[in-house]
Amino acid sequence: DAKTTQPPSMDCAEGRAANLPCNHSTISGNEYVYWYRQIHSQGPQYIIHGLKNNETNEMASLIITEDRKSSTLILPHATLRDTAVYYCIVRVDANNDMRFGAGTRLTVKP
């Protein structure tokens, strides 16, 4: 599976959009980009995933660059409850093991 690089920490003001970047420059054509988050001492929570196209759901939007070497997770209106560690993971097709990187610790401030 391709390796991912994320900034170790980010701050965001409450009510503003949080844009979390992820670099996956060695991603291959059959690898999906997944995002999970983990609020302190809880289990990881699935947020969104995509292959090539941008995706949106009730939690977030995922923007994948055309060359697929990087992506951005967007939380449109961050709240204090969005404070968590956000993990960007790439997974090869038909592979059911998921490798977490170090993630980004997002702190939403009032």
Next chain:
Amino acid sequence: DTEVTQTPKHLVMGMTNKKSLKCEQHMGHRAMYWYKQKAKKPPELMFVYSYEKLSINESVPSRFSPECPNSSLLNLHLHALQPEDSALYLCASSRTGGSSTDTQYFGPGTRLTVL
């Protein structure tokens, strides 16, 4: 409903004890997973069961023994653990486990302390 339950929430055990962690899901998922997470580190995959058969064992020491009695239940039997095994143990499940689009759903974890 995307709920995975884990019991107990907290467990303290001595190095000579035998204990078990339990994980349950009623989503009809056929793949189940155990992860270990040390403090301030990302989760690390330990075991994967697919259709009740062990499909991945990430070179985990034999003092950790997984068991999948049926498609809804996953156990992790613990014996002769070391203090460095203290961690958050996470269980996850997914529909089939055979595709990268197969989303994993996690339980809240069991916080294990080995004295």
